[in-house]
Structures are given as structure tokens and as C-alpha cells.
Amino acid sequence: LLRKLLSQVTADASSPAGDQHHLSAQISESGRQDHRQACLYYKVHHLDWEEYCGSQSLPIHFPPCVPTISTFLLLLIGLVYSELMNSEIPPGVPSQWKLHSIHGLFVGIALVGRIFERLGLCHQVVFTRWVIARFLAPKKSAPPGLLIKDLVFAEVPVRVYQPTAPSAGKRRGLVYFHGGGWVMGSIDVYDEVCRYIAKESETTVVNVEYRLAPEYRYPVQLDDCHAATSHFLRVAEAEFGVDPCRVAVGGDSAGGNLAAALCQRMAEKEDGSLTAPCAQVLIYPALQMADFNLPSYQQNHAVPILFRARVPFYFIQYLNGDTSVIPDVLEGNHVPADLKLKYRKWLSPDNLPAECKARRFVPKVVSSYDGEVYDVVKGGLEPAVSPLLAEDAIVRKMPPMFILTCEYDVLRDDGILFKKRLEDLGVPVTWQHVSDGFHGIINLSNGWLSFPSSRLGLDSIVNYVKTL
Numbered sequence: 001l002l003r004k005l006l007s008q009v010t011a012d013a014s015s016p017a018g019d020q021h022h023l024s025a026q027i028s029e030s031g032r033q034d035h036r037q038a039c040l041y042y043k044v045h046h047l048d049w050e051e052y053c054g055s056q057s058l059p060i061h062f063p064p065c066v067p068t069i070s071t072f073l074l075l076l077i078g079l080v081y082s083e084l085m086n087s088e089i090p091p092g093v094p095s096q097w098k099l100h101s102i103h104g105l106f107v108g109i110a111l112v113g114r115i116f117e118r119l120g121l122c123h124q125v126v127f128t129r130w131v132i133a134r135f136l137a138p139k140k141s142a143p144p145g146l147l148i149k150d151l152v153f154a155e156v157p158v159r160v161y162q163p164t165a166p167s168a169g170k171r172r173g174l175v176y177f178h179g180g181g182w183v184m185g186s187i188d189v190y191d192e193v194c195r196y197i198a199k200e201s202e203t204t205v206v207n208v209e210y211r212l213a214p215e216y217r218y219p220v221q222l223d224d225c226h227a228a229t230s231h232f233l234r235v236a237e238a239e240f241g242v243d244p245c246r247v248a249v250g251g252d253s254a255g256g257n258l259a260a261a262l263c264q265r266m267a268e269k270e271d272g273s274l275t276a277p278c279a280q281v282l283i284y285p286a287l288q289m290a291d292f293n294l295p296s297y298q299q300n301h302a303v304p305i306l307f308r309a310r311v312p313f314y315f316i317q318y319l320n321g322d323t324s325v326i327p328d329v330l331e332g333n334h335v336p337a338d339l340k341l342k343y344r345k346w347l348s349p350d351n352l353p354a355e356c357k358a359r360r361f362v363p364k365v366v367s368s369y370d371g372e373v374y375d376v377v378k379g380g381l382e383p384a385v386s387p388l389l390a391e392d393a394i395v396r397k398m399p400p401m402f403i404l405t406c407e408y409d410v411l412r413d414d415g416i417l418f419k420k421r422l423e424d425l426g427v428p429v430t431w432q433h434v435s436d437g438f439h440g441i442i443n444l445s446n447g448w449l450s451f452p453s454s455r456l457g458l459d460s461i462v463n464y465v466k467t468l
Contacts, residue, residue, distance in 0.1 A: 088302040090408050092436050098449050099438065103304035125183060125214065137188040146199055150187075153231035156224045157209035159187045161198035162240065170243035172468045173236055174198075174281065175206045175229045179253030179440075181314030182213045182221055193442055196458055201465040204242050206232050210258070213317040218385060221318070225249075225258045226265065233275050246468050248279035248399075250461075252442060253306075253411070254314065256285025260387035260398075260418070267397035279468055281461060282403045284439055287388035287414040289315045289380035290339070291347045292330050295361040296412035303408045306439040311410060315380050328373040332366035336374060339381065340366070343389060351420050352413055388418050395421055400428040402464040404457055406437030432460040 087103055089096045113127035142148040147162040163171070176194055178185040187194075187207045198205040210224035229249055236242035251259045263280045270276055291297075292312060301308035312329040316322060328334055335343070349357060383390035401422055405415040422429050434441065437453040442461075445454035 086302060087304050087307075090300075090303065093303075093408055093438060094436055094453075095451065098451065099304055102444070102449055106305065129184060129186075132184070133186060133188055137186070137191065139188060140191070143195065143199065146195060148195075153206070153208075154227035156228040156231075157187070158228055158232075159191070159194070159207040159209070160240070161194055161205040161207070163198060163202045163204070165202065167202070167241070170237065170241055170246070171202070171204050172465065173204045173206065173232065173240070173242040173244075173247035174201075174465055175208060175225075175232055175247065175249045175277075177208050177210065177225050177249070177251030177255035177258045179251065179255045179283075180212075181310070182218075182254045182318040183314060184212070185255075190443075192446065193458070196445070197462055197465065200459070200462040203465050203468075204236075204240050214321050217320060218318050218379065221254075222258055222261055222265070222384065225262050229262060229277070230274060244275045246278055247275070248281055248465065248468055249277045250281025250283070250402075252283035252285070253439065254286055254318075256282040257287060257385075257387065260285060260287060261384050263398050264383060264387055264390050264394050267399075268394055270397070277399055279399050279464075280401045281464065282401060282415065282418075283442060283457070283461065284404060284406055284409050284411050285415055285418070286311060286315070286411055287418050288347065288386040289329075289377065290335055290343050290386060290389060291332060293332060293364040293366075294347070294413040294417075295349055295352060295357050295359075296414075297410045298361055299359045300408050300410045300412070300438075303410070303438055306410055308410050315385070316377065319377065319379050319385070322376050325373045325376050328370055329377060331368070332364070333368050333370045334373045334377050335366075335381070336369055336371075346388060346421060347417060349413075351417055353416070356413060356416065388414060388421065392425055396425045396427065398422065398427055400430075402430045402432070402461070404432045404434065404442075404460060406434045406439060406441060406453075406457075408437065409439040411439060430464055432457070432464075 087100075089099050093099060109128055109131050110124065113122075113124035113131075116122050116127050117124040145164055147164050149160050149162075151158050151160055174197065176190070176197075178187070178190040180186075180189070187209045190207055194205045194207045197203065206228065208225055208228045210221045210228075212221070232240075232242075233244050233247055236244045236247055249259045249262055250256070259280050260282060263277055266274075266276045289312065292308060297308050297311075309326065309330060312326050313323060316326065316329075325334065332340075349361070349363060379385060381389060383394065401419075403415050403419050405412045416431075419429050419431050434453045434457050437451075437457060441451060441454045442457045443454070444451050445458055
């Protein structure tokens with residue numbers, strides 16, 4: 001039954017998909033594979049089970065619930081297996097079975113959440129957040145050497161990690177914005193990361209619980225980060241013994257986007273009333289919504305944990321939730337010709353090191369443009385959402401930057417191109433490239449699913465923070 005189901009779904013993969021809203025939220029690869037796998041999800045999510053099961057003559061009569069449960073489990077296993085087979089883990093990634101296991105786990109959680117949503121039990125996002133919080137981010141007591149407190153800064157929940165060892169002077173601080181595509185993540189999920197940075201660097205770390213999409217859209221997330229950071233800068237010295245002139249902001253993935261956007265916002269509106277962050281710590285940040293055909297997007301389009309087609313999906317969830325435009329955004333049809341010309345000086349693959357183009361890269365020339373798609377996503381081309389596209393006058397005012405990129409990450413080139421922009425404009429940059437790393441690596445430093453490059457990435461962050 002499973003073979004027949006999957007073979008039929010695969011055979012029909014080239015047929016048109018009718019429900020673009022749900023289909024677009026599931027696509028996970030580039031080009032033809034994007035469409036093929038999206039159709040696979042569509043066919044399974046819209047199955048008429050009688051078509052596949054009604055004509056089968058089974059010699060054994062099960063209780064009514066058994067075929068349903070068995071079918072559900074077979075379908076779930078089949079879909080997870082299909083997703084794993086459609087992923088690509090490069091030979092350069094060590095312990096590939098670990099990444100396969102992690103990817104399979106998250107795919108399974110997402111699929112069960114999708115089924116629950118179809119049954120009207122709960123939204124997929126709510127289910128996924130609950131599972132991650134309940135089983136993958138258990139709360140722990142404070143370790144020796146750290147005082148951990150849950151507080152509220154300007155109506156934004158935060159968790160503060162304070163080293164307890166005596167300090168010769170005022171401490172440094174780091175305000176951290178977690179990743180998760182503006183949709184997932186929490187201070188609990190990033191508790192381990194913030195503990196490690198705080199303890200190893202002897203830095204007071206503020207972990208910010210900004211509000212998430214789809215319940216809240218842009219600019220709520222950025223506003224929350226701004227409010228929490230401004231509050232901490234005002235009270236850092238009096239309440240936490242932190243020098244406000246030694247406070248940096250940072251984050252990973254979507255959190256790195258928020259950190260960069262916040263630095264630009266504060267630089268643009270600087271009036272002397274509040275100390276600006278002394279540095280930005282960006283960990284594989286998502287920095288632009290203009291071009292999803294850069295070399296890293298082509299080379300790593302199906303590398304877990306972040307597939308190429310998920311990046312515009314998360315951007316659009318951040319903006320307005322209209323996922324029907326994802327196929328056009330992936331193709332580049334959302335950018336007018338004049339903006340393409342303007343952005344090319346910042347996004348051209350010519351600005352990347354030669355080694356970034358060594359693995360299967362085919363330059364893509366996009367000549368088409370859809371004004372209706374642009375109207376939906378034009379907010380994503382603003383610097384507040386795409387910091388890489390900010391004008392030179394603003395980028396020049398940004399504080400020194402630490403940036404971490406991973407070779408097997410679709411966002412690799414965003415980070416490298418941003419690094420070049422800052423360097424060209426005279427902003428000091430410290431770059432750490434993890435040659436065998438992939439997206440999300442810093443969250444995998446402990447346990448049997450850990451990777452050596454995770455600790456390498458974390459230690460590079462710690463070493464930079466120590467210099468502030």
C-alpha cells in the first residue's frame with residue numbers, strides 16, 4: 001500500500017497543485033525538485049483514501065481503528081523517508097547519520113503537526129513549538145558560576161545570565177536574539193547557548209523573548225528587540241554592573257537579521273541620548289530577500305536543517321503570510337529591473353571568494369518581473385528586513401562585527417557578502433567560517449547528536465566577546 005501510494009504520488013508530481021497556500025509552505029528544494037516535492041506534499045495532504053484503500057481485499061479483518069492507525073503510521077514513515085531521500089548531505093559533513101536523524105525528527109514533528117492541523121486539533125506551528133519546548137528544551141537549574149533570572153524589560157520577557165565570579169571592573173554585556181525564522185525559537189530553546197557564552201566569556205547575557213509570527217508580523221519582532229536592548233542599556237550599569245559602552249547585540253539566523261537591522265536602526269536614529277551597541281555578533285544571519293539563487297542557495301538547496309525554499313517562506317511569514325508568491329520569489333520575479341541593477345553591486349557572485357563558486361554553481365539571469373508579487377513582498381526589500389541592502393551611509397555607521405558562516409548553509413553567501421560590504425566601508429570585521437558546518441550548528445554542542453564544529457563555532461563567539 002505504501003509503495004503504491006508513494007509511487008502514485010511521485011508519478012503525479014508534475015501535475016498542477018491547486019492549493020498554493022498550503023503547498024508553498026512545504027516546498028523544500030530548488031528548481032524542479034522544489035516543484036516535485038511540493039506536489040508530493042500536496043498529493044498526500046489531499047488524498048482520497050478510498051481511492052487507495054477502498055478496493056483492497058484484505059484477508060484479515062481488523063478492528064476499525066487498526067487500519068486507521070496503521071495507515072497513519074505508514075504514511076508518516078513514508079513521508080519522513082521521502083523527505084530524507086530528497087535531502088542532500090555533502091560528504092564534507094561529519095557524522096552524516098546524526099544530521100539525518102535530526103532532520104528526520106524535525107520532519108516527523110512537522111508532519112504530525114500538519115495532520116493535527118488538518119484534523120482541526122491545533123495549528124501546526126503551535127504543535128511544533130510545544131513539542132520542542134516540552135521535549136527538546138527542558139528547563140535546567142542554574143549551573144555553578146551563573147545567576148539566572150527571568151525578568152521583563154520594557155514589557156518584553158528576557159532571561160538574564162550573570163556570572164557570579166568577582167569582577168575587577170564593570171562587566172561586558174551581550175543582548176541575544178534567538179533564531180527560528182521569526183516563527184520558532186524561545187529563550188528556553190536557546191538557554192544552553194546563552195549559558196555557555198555567559199559562563200565561558202564571563203559576560204552578562206540577556207536572552208530576549210520577542211514575539212513571533214504568524215501571530216505577530218513585522219515590525220513587532222524588531223520593535224521588541226529594540227525595546228529590550230534600549231532598556232538594558234539604560235539600566236546596565238546601575239542594576240547589573242555592566243558597562244553600557246561594552247554591550248553588544250547578536251543572534252543567529254533570523255536573530256542575526258534582527259541584530260543587524262537593530263544596529264542600522266539605532267545608527268540611523270542616533271541622537272546621543274542612548275549608547276549604541278559596541279558590536280554586532282551575527283551567526284549565519286539571513287540578511288536579504290532579493291536573491292535566492294546565490295551560489296550557497298544552489299549548492300546547499302537541500303542540505304538540512306534549512307532548505308532553500310524555507311528561507312522565503314520564513315521571510316513571508318515575518319511580513320504578511322502570503323505564501324502563494326514563494327515560487328515567484330524563488331525565481332527572482334519579485335524584484336523590479338531598476339532594483340536588480342541597484343542590488344547587483346552588493347549581491348553579485350563576483351563579490352564572493354572563488355572557493356564559494358567551486359561547487360555546482362550556474363549563474364542565473366532573471367529577466368521576468370511580476371508587479372503583483374512585488375506588491376506582496378516589497379516590504380522585504382527594505383533594509384529593516386534586508387540589512388544587506390541598506391545604503392552605504394547607514395552601513396558605514398554600523399559597529400564592528402563578528403560574523404560566523406557555515407560552508408553547507410544556504411545563508412553562507414548572505415554573511416560573506418555582508419562582510420565584504422562592511423570591510424569596503426571601513427567597518428572592522430572578524431570572520432569565522434566553519435568549513436564543515438551547516439545551519440543551526442551552534443545548537444548541537446551537547447549529547448549524542450553533537451558535532452565538533454558546534455563547539456568550534458561557540459568558542460569563536462566566546463573568544464570574540466572576550467575582546468569587547
